[in-house]
Amino acid sequence: MSRFTVATINLRNRADRWTARRSLLVAQLLDTLPDAVCLQEVSFPVRQGKWLRTQLNARLGQLPGRGGYELVERRKSHPIHGYYEGIGILSRLPIIATDWLSLGYGGRVALRANLELPTGRTIDLVCTHLHHQATHHEARLEQVMWLTGWLNDTSRVPHQVIAGDFNELPNGPAIRQIKQVYRSAYQVVHGHEPLATFPTALAGPGDWAGCLDYIFISPAVQAVAARIFLNRPGPNDNTLYPSDHVGLLATLQVED
Numbered sequence: 001m002s003r004f005t006v007a008t009i010n011l012r013n014r015a016d017r018w019t020a021r022r023s024l025l026v027a028q029l030l031d032t033l034p035d036a037v038c039l040q041e042v043s044f045p046v047r048q049g050k051w052l053r054t055q056l057n058a059r060l061g062q063l064p065g066r067g068g069y070e071l072v073e074r075r076k077s078h079p080i081h082g083y084y085e086g087i088g089i090l091s092r093l094p095i096i097a098t099d100w101l102s103l104g105y106g107g108r109v110a111l112r113a114n115l116e117l118p119t120g121r122t123i124d125l126v127c128t129h130l131h132h133q134a135t136h137h138e139a140r141l142e143q144v145m146w147l148t149g150w151l152n153d154t155s156r157v158p159h160q161v162i163a164g165d166f167n168e169l170p171n172g173p174a175i176r177q178i179k180q181v182y183r184s185a186y187q188v189v190h191g192h193e194p195l196a197t198f199p200t201a202l203a204g205p206g207d208w209a210g211c212l213d214y215i216f217i218s219p220a221v222q223a224v225a226a227r228i229f230l231n232r233p234g235p236n237d238n239t240l241y242p243s244d245h246v247g248l249l250a251t252l253q254v255e256d
Contacts, residue, residue, distance in 0.1 A: 001253045002117045007034035008163035008213055009230055009247035013043040013085055016202050016244060025242035026055045028230050032249055037090040038127035038163040042073060049073050049088040074100045078107025087127050089113045096122060101150045103143045105131040110147050119256050123159040130166045140174035148181050159254050160218040169210050182216035185223040185250035194228055200241040215250045225251040
């Protein structure tokens with residue numbers, strides 16, 4: 001069996017005290033060192049993804065492709081939104097190839113990276129961030145149908161992992177739809193989804209919380225462990241968190 005770890009986190013771009021919270025993000029990622037991390041709401045004007053990659057590798061004393069993290073990114077496919085924001089994948093596993101899919105609704109995209117495990121077997125890791133309007137369930141359902149159709153065309157690989165901010169509760173139509181083909185790693189391990197992945201105290205007081213973030217796996221991938229992480233506040237400020245979302249971390253395995 002080949003084991004590897006996959007994480008997902010919505011970075012909240014540079015909003016909500018980014019310069020204060022970014023050291024928490026780096027430190028807590030270094031505590032776990034996922035093999036691959038899916039990033040949403042990556043700010044391109046401040047080179048947020050590149051900064052994170054550089055900081056992690058500097059502390060690891062490693063170079064990309066030599067034990068350190070490589071980064072692939074994709075801007076939103078919108079002339080305005082794409083200037084400011086997109087998604088990305090950090091990987092300590094070799095990146096063989098990448099491609100992407102437009103998901104509409106303000107330029108949302110899915111980014112796919114084919115990663116090589118130490119045994120030589122490859123997996124497809126997909127990062128995505130679905131439409132954000134809470135009541136627009138049909139839009140997210142449409143996006144999931146596009147996404148699953150893209151991943152299950154004639155070039156389909158058996159080992160697939162899809163991670164990101166789906167902006168949909170577990171009982172929403174988009175999540176019910178994707179679970180017809182994929183399994184939630186957290187649910188496989190625990191028998192249920194997290195109570196909530198949003199918000200943290202970084203977002204300030206609120207009257208709503210829920211699970212919006214997921215790691216989905218194809219039938220050929222097994223979930224060994226799954227948990228919430230990136231969920232510790234700053235030592236001197238209990239409202240300062242790495243992001244307004246917590247992250248998810250899953251240990252997965254495939255047969256050699």
